[in-house]
Amino acid sequence: MKGEVLVLAHTPNDAKQIEAHLRTSGHSVHVLVAPGLDSFADIIEKSNICIAIHDAEFSDCRLIQLVEAVHRHKPQIPVLQLNNNTDARSVTDAMAQGARGIVSLGNLPHLEMLFQQEYELYAMHEELQGLRDKIAELERVRTQDLGSTSAPGMRVQEGIVVHANMALAQALRFSDPEDLIGYPLMDLVAKQDQQTVKDAVKAVMKGRHDDAPVGFTLSSDSGATKRLDARFIRIEHDGEPAIEIRGQESRGPVGDISKDAGVARQGVIAAIHEQALTSIGDAVASLIFVSLDDYTGLEQRAGYDGAEQVAEQVIEIIRETSRDNDRIFRFSLSEMVILGHRDSLEDMRGNLEHFQRTLTRSVLKAGKKEVSCTASVVIYPLASDPEDPQALLSKLHGQALELQKDGGNAITIAGDTAEELKRKEQQALWAAKVKKALNDNRFELAYQNIASLAGEERQFSDILLRMIDEDGEEVLARNFMPAAEANGLMPHIDRWVVQRAAQVIGKQLSEHRDPCFFVRVSENTLADADKFITWLKPFMEKNSFLKGHMVLVIREHHLQDHISRAQNLVNTAQAIGLSTALDHFGTSRQSPQMLERLKVNYIKLHSDFTESIGKAGSDMQALEAIMEYAKQHSVKTIAERVTDANGMARLWQMGVNYIMGSHVHEPDRELRSTSFELS
Template sequence: MTQLPSALLSEASGVLLVITTAEEVAKRIESHLRNAGHPLRVAWITDLEDLQDVLQRNPPDLVLCDENARKAPAEKVIALANQMRPDLPVVVISNDHSVEDAVAALAAGAQDFVSYSDLRQLRHLELVVVREFVKHHHMRNLRLTQQRLADFESRHQQLTEGTADAVAHVQEGILANANLAFTHLIGYDEPAELAGQPLIDLVAPDQQSKIKERLRAVQKGKHNGEPLELVLVGRKGQVHVKAQLILGTQDGESVIELLIRAEGGKGRPASAQAAFHGRGMFSDALAEAAPADGKSMRTAMLLHIDSFDALEQRIGHADAQEVTSLLAETVHTRLGPQDQSFVFSTDELALLVQRPNYNEAEQFAEFLRKEISGHIFAARQHEAHISLTITVFPLGGQEAPEQVIRQLADEARKISARGGNQIVALGATAKANQVEREEARRAAQVKKAIEDNRLKLAYQSIASLEGESRSHFDVLVRMLDESGKELHAAEFLPAAQKFNLMRTIDRWVVARALGVIAKRAASKEASVLFVKLSEDTLKDNDGFITWLKALVQEQPLKSDEIVFEIQEVVIQNHVRKAKALTQALREMGAGLAVEHFGVGANSAQLMDHIPANFIKFHPSFTQKFSEKDTQKRLGDLVEAAKQHGLKTIVSHVEDAHVMARLWQMGVNFIQGYHVQEPEVVLLASDIAGGRG
């Protein structure tokens, strides 16, 4: 199979939604696709209500609708998808296959009709999925490009209308549109009065042959942008101008832009005459900068123009230097009364700004970066877009000026060489503040993800070494960020814990796991789900028990369908609460597993106090399994667990030899990537979230 489709599927972060009554169908399709090398997330639902919920919040890339799904007839699925997500492809699948069924599905609006009855048909299904994913990926890119183009054209129109330069667009000799500056230049009041007029009618008679010749030349790619002396004729008489004719496109058609610069730099900021200091004075200012006093702080910044060498090659040294001067003027108008600006080098400006705190200083830098990236700098002969890499160094009062300058310059140039157009914080003050703000940002992101239902569950198999037929799964929580990127627990739970969000996350996961159990109640043999609880939840023992009892009253648990995991060190710190929770869980039909077990001084004694069902050993037992002391310690604890009637689980198993030795030691279950990576066959509600 070719590599291109798989690469595109990976880029698209593909989500495949399977609508079928039997979960086994979704698992069979998911297994075939993943074995074929397609990194997809597969979700499973059974009815139209779930489909509507998914389409409202976070649509998949492709829907496979089983013809035999009783609660979601194919024609209704297609109609709902067309109504809510017109670009979403729907493929009808079936265990059987007939020409009549295929014709009916295509007539209803399906993209295809495919069987999943055997390997040959699954291969056919795989190719259809690849085709539809690639098509949908391209369609999303097309929609995004169209939106960006519309945004660019809108912003360009705003810039054209607001500039002091006179601008008019000419198509086949006719004025298509003009800005207000051009309109006023020739004595008209409104741009609409000029639309549709021949350009030749606005040119002095003795100049008309010259403008016709130049229009023809520019249309052929000659003299593009070169200055041209013209005499225009307006309502108030003749106007002598120096114009440029620049070839471009508008709405896919060729257009020539007539550009007349404002005389004497008219329209430039009043601060254009401001004086700018040099590098030496920047160093002196850093030496004299007062340390933060609690009311304000001084922050040094270096503004580096990205790809300045390429800019010089494109527009010439003189115009490139004028762009730098225009940048300095623009930045100067944004400075506060206590701020200072310095010309640092040909393509760099330095600032020393005073703000109440570092956050506001960095926000100012980001404001400058964004504003400059959207600005058009008009030099004498050319226009230019530029971007900035800005290094920011908050001053604590102890820094040596030369050290600050060296770090600012070295880091700005290094980052700019990699693409630039970003803010980089330097110094101990900035880094400490950045860590704190990143944790706060991540916590806010988690809170918003909970509100938007962008958390989801994945499941990793816990395999029996004794041949037990019942499936056991460790429930893992994941989060989709605003762009749809999947984050693992280690990437967001530390921030959630610091900002007191763990109780909320625990309850979300427990409620969702119970929903999974309810959805799979029709399965021949229900799986056992292991769900982790945090220390915050154990501290709130009474509240959690009350909440859980109310939840399971609606859907009573069967024996051992759900097992709650709590780390040993947490239980050791709250033994009484752990005992009370274990008893309450037993009464509700749930179990308890002691996680990260075996590294405490009193691990063996804990088994006497907490009537758990399982113990799961700390990952260090697997990581250091080659050490004799580790194996002896593990063997002793396994034997003690047997005497207490507890089942044992060893996690992070990555090696077949280790697995064999664990079986010899009498371990009951193992878990890890050698056994199976986390499952991706999920309920559709588990993948809901903000993918664009």
């Protein structure tokens, strides 16, 4: 069983006990506590709740109120009651109010069995509903011939177009669909989208495609382009396997919906040229790309018509929060383009933040359901007329997807503004300095001691880096690291640090000391972990004395795009005698899953946990869950930024193994020992 359990209760104590038991029994669950119905709706919308529990002692909300609330938001979620009184009358009363049964902390095996039973029923219902939706959609597609739809479509066999409809021919400026037959599919796909289409075709032919629409651009020799959100469907054509690529029909007004509702989507391109050449005093012209977050999930929850209804309401909110001279285009089912002028980029950003706040607070209608929605926004200043607006829109689409990978509901500014150009110039200067410092061996290690709260004699040190400039002055990492990261220099720096740390460890061992150095691995190195491993293996063979004395540290945030590479690096490092750690750990909802996948030796807790010590709240609940996991799996924990003895004592009471921060030791280029005792 894996997922999230929501408990409606005054305090988290019982919830913690439930979570601890289920986790000890091997279930990957996370228990969330809602202090009342006010916070319940927000939690159930944003979390992956599979079971809800009502505490019978919670007088602020009756069981039937929770059942009704669950049924309004997600009726398939089972509701249980936590009640120490489990006699027949209590069970009957609970079930009469809509609960699936009663669980008690006095009978944890029964609690686990009932949880497992209800979770399996819930999972089966979710899977069945998904299959029903997919069957209904496939039946709709099957019964609708390509020729009868106004959306562009084609059939492809062994990479060659074997059938196309009139909508596609017209979009690409062919007079007859027959003229498209015989074209290689990749000759019709824009270069930047070819890998996306290849991956989709491969997945469909192997039966692994998830049926989600794929966004890509078609182009022809005539210069015509057509952006498609298309479904890839495996079919048979003349008795042989083939793929049908079917564009989604536009359900809403496409074009400039603020004034000219009938303008075709291609009108966006002309409007971009026009906007770039139009000036309003000293105002800044901008292209804004708005993408609704998790639109595919919205379609699954509310259906296609419900999702379309939501998109239309979002357009209305855009209109209400925009200015009169702004032009708004419906670019695709889930994407809008705004063209407008503001006095500055800060004004434009402020305006769009107002739109996001308004959207987040809005309750939107989706058929008979009420849903919430967020959007990711990319702002592109039109300092000049772009040479290829289509490629620009494709780039902004990609940047919006990146924002959504990080959780969405965010704004970023793309393109080279004056400030951006200046920043890049500064980065280039710093990159040149870093390269020269590498060549001249002008780097030094700095050490921040890590103190054991159990009184270990061993010398633990967090390794930091300093650059020495040509005048002999020390330069902190925060000044040169961004340039090194942006210019691909971090793999060279990481190897330098490992080599230099190895030399220091060797000297320490010759002096009969027992050091342990924590050495960071950058995201650049993690992205090319195979190359780093190829270098690291022979290095460890030549320096076998390092075994047990060096820990490779990976920042949790860097795992999002590199989890499989991180797994390979962690497994390899441990196999050749190095320990591993996760840094800045614990603030992500995916943190428990990261621990399950990466069997690291140490966890360096995010500094937010140190600051939350002694305060009630979700941070403390998360910390307690992490500490429980660490204890069960013999993972050592390190608390960062400890500033006083009081915080240190509280961390010790919670079972934290090590601490670091200003209360322990400031970073120093001299390696100094730290003795620490708790009384």
